[in-house]
Amino acid sequence: MLLSCTDVRKTFGSAVVLDGLSLDVDEHEVVALIGASGSGKSTLLRCVNLLEQIDDGQVRLDDEDITDPRVDPDLVRRKIGLVFQSYNLFPHMTVLDNITLAPVRVHRRPAAQAREQAMEWLTRVGLADKAGSYPDRLSGGQQQRVAIVRALVNSPRLLLLDEVTSALDPELVGEVLTMIRELKSEGMTMVLATHEMGFARQVADRVAFLDNGRVLEQGPPAQVLGDPVEARTRQFLARIIEAGRL
Amino acid sequence: MTDPVHRPSALHQERIVYRRRQAIRSVLLAALSTAVVGTVLGVLITGAPGWDRVRRSFLDPAIGDRFLPDTLSGLWLNIRMLVVCAFCALALGLLVAVLRTLRGPVFFPVRALATVYTYSFRGLPLIIVIYVYAFGIPGLRLQGTPNVTVLGGAAIVVTYGAYLAEVFRAGIESVHPSQIAAARSLGLGYRQAMRFVVLPQAVRRVAPPLLNDTVALQKDVGLISLAGPIDAIRAAQIGVAQTANFTPYIVAGVLFVLLALPLIGITDWVTLRAARRQNAGA
Numbered sequence: 001m002l003l004s005c006t007d008v009r010k011t012f013g014s015a016v017v018l019d020g021l022s023l024d025v026d027e028h029e030v031v032a033l034i035g036a037s038g039s040g041k042s043t044l045l046r047c048v049n050l051l052e053q054i055d056d057g058q059v060r061l062d063d064e065d066i067t068d069p070r071v072d073p074d075l076v077r078r079k080i081g082l083v084f085q086s087y088n089l090f091p092h093m094t095v096l097d098n099i100t101l102a103p104v105r106v107h108r109r110p111a112a113q114a115r116e117q118a119m120e121w122l123t124r125v126g127l128a129d130k131a132g133s134y135p136d137r138l139s140g141g142q143q144q145r146v147a148i149v150r151a152l153v154n155s156p157r158l159l160l161l162d163e164v165t166s167a168l169d170p171e172l173v174g175e176v177l178t179m180i181r182e183l184k185s186e187g188m189t190m191v192l193a194t195h196e197m198g199f200a201r202q203v204a205d206r207v208a209f210l211d212n213g214r215v216l217e218q219g220p221p222a223q224v225l226g227d228p229v230e231a232r233t234r235q236f237l238a239r240i241i242e243a244g245r246l
Numbered sequence: 247m248t249d250p251v252h253r254p255s256a257l258h259q260e261r262i263v264y265r266r267r268q269a270i271r272s273v274l275l276a277a278l279s280t281a282v283v284g285t286v287l288g289v290l291i292t293g294a295p296g297w298d299r300v301r302r303s304f305l306d307p308a309i310g311d312r313f314l315p316d317t318l319s320g321l322w323l324n325i326r327m328l329v330v331c332a333f334c335a336l337a338l339g340l341l342v343a344v345l346r347t348l349r350g351p352v353f354f355p356v357r358a359l360a361t362v363y364t365y366s367f368r369g370l371p372l373i374i375v376i377y378v379y380a381f382g383i384p385g386l387r388l389q390g391t392p393n394v395t396v397l398g399g400a401a402i403v404v405t406y407g408a409y410l411a412e413v414f415r416a417g418i419e420s421v422h423p424s425q426i427a428a429a430r431s432l433g434l435g436y437r438q439a440m441r442f443v444v445l446p447q448a449v450r451r452v453a454p455p456l457l458n459d460t461v462a463l464q465k466d467v468g469l470i471s472l473a474g475p476i477d478a479i480r481a482a483q484i485g486v487a488q489t490a491n492f493t494p495y496i497v498a499g500v501l502f503v504l505l506a507l508p509l510i511g512i513t514d515w516v517t518l519r520a521a522r523r524q525n526a527g528a
Contacts, residue, residue: 051427078433088428092446101442102432154433 001063002027002189003048003158008057010043010213017043019213020057025158025191030184032200032221033193035210036236041193042085044210045160048191049082062157078106081151085163087143089135089150095122096131099150107154114153121149125179141172145179152183159183161192165199177203197240201225209233306493313485313494320481321501327399327467327477328505332460334403339410344440346411347418360411367408372466375401380473398473406463413455417448454517461509465502478502 003025010018018040025031033041046052048059050066050073059067066076089098096118103114122128125145135143144164151159161180165173177199183190184203194200200207201221208218209228217230228234254262291297345353345360367375379401380394391397421444429439449456471480478498485494 046427049431051430074430074433074435077431080431082431084424084428086424088424090425090428090443090447092450102434105438105442106433150432 001025002029002061003191004058004060004063005044005048006058006060008044008047008059009055010040010047010052011055017213018047018054021210021214023208023215023218025189027189028187029205030188030190030192030203032204032207033191033210034195034197034200034207034224034236039210040213041210042162045082045162045191045193048158049080049160050076051082074106078154079157081154081156081159083144083147083151083159083161083164085166087135087140087147087167089143089147091135094132094134095127095138095146098135098146099153102150102154117153118149121153122146125149139172140168141175144168144176148176148179148183157189159188159190161190161194163193163195165194165196197225197237209236211236302491304492304496306491309485309489309491309493310497313482314497316481316485317478317494317498317501320476320478321498321505323395323475323477324464324467324470324502325505327395327402327470328464331399331402331406331467332463334399335406335410335463336456336460338403338407339412340414340445342407342411343414343418344445346415347440349436364408364411367405368412370405372402372405372469373472375405376469376472379404394473395470395475398470398475402463402466402470406459406466409459410456413452413459414448416455417452418444420451421447451520454513454520457509457513457516461506461513464506464509468498468502 001024003023005021005023008018008021009016017038021040021044023031023044033044035041043052047054048061054067057067058065061076061079065071066073089095090101093101096115099118099121100111100114103109103117104111119128119131122131125148127142127145127149130138130142130146135146138146144167148161148164164180165176168176173196177196180190180192180199181203192200192204204221206218207221207224208215209224209230209232210216211230211232217224217228217233224233225237228237294300342360342363345356346364348357376398379397383397384391384394392400425443425447426439429443430436434442468477468479471477471483474480476484478501479495482494482498486492
């Protein structure tokens, strides 16, 4: 078990966002989190990356309790990559500097080696010619691919993807999804919050439906998306179909 | 762009001609209006009953000439003070701003001190700070007390540091939290996130107001004359006392304006560039 969340609770003021949520993720597994806005998908990812402090329960990574206050969050985050809905590239740095910042400053790798590795990745995703550009010169899809590369060069054990295609124009979604599909084939462990049901069906080993801060139902994509057990899941999927997104 | 030899249509050619005519009209109007305002002002001032007296006591070319060299050598002190004070005040302001953002109980006294500092020195008139520093500190008769020029400079640095700290802090707070989240998610610690991600963006954003405060500082450097050193204003004051004529002050004033021009130019340029970059969607 690579990641194990047990009875995780997170509140913001009086709002209970995660209400005793439990979820396990095996190594090399891809888990898609689905559910309505506000069901706690993003909050769960932020809690796993320790950007938010949980209010109860436990998150274990590689069998270590990372929610123990004695654990150094910076050391945990070195093992987890997080990609945001709004890319969050650093606007004052070139694409190359965005990617090499953490390898050089956090992992203390020689700058030349970090640059070389970054260029290999950029070449792979077809963005080598953008290495010297600033993020505002890139399309949304290009920015998001750079953001994924930025997370990957730190060789994370686990990659968290927070609705990485939600801010993209429909014709740019494909290039990002292709990249994620390739990562899966290489065995990267991923937890992705998504609204793309079709994509969840294709790439995920397991789909977890979040409702009111808990995992209400989980299982193989075909089952959860095709023949859900819970009434709430059916309702959610019916609304999605109505909106033409499945 | 698709057709390199695109010829504007007759309709558009007519528009171009119209716009050109309008542009010429605006330039002519502006020139006319300026001439009218200038003439009216000139007539008003030179026609005033006391104009001859004012001209004699404020704009006497002979006296201006006589005290120009002294004022100029005084200005050299102002320039040196300006460079040193601006540099020190920017460094102090940045330090205090960063101290104010520190989290954690250990830093409470540091945070509190920094807050008290920015509150009190923004309220305290610079003249009083200069008096206290230049006359109070030597009064303690401590060994190694620096001279009055250094003490006066320190007063300016401490006062301007408080303003600049607030400008820096506004810049730091304007950087969106998602930027810090992104930096931390990559494993960067608080200090690294601050140094590589937050501060570079913050400083770029507040560069125009920072430079503007530096222009104000360059002017207030003249207040050092209150503590005794002979700067441009002090030199002019001596001239005024000797001749009972105010022309040396005007000379010093013009010199200060000339000194400020390059800095003001840079400020405008940086502001313009920042605005343009923002419009580009950066």
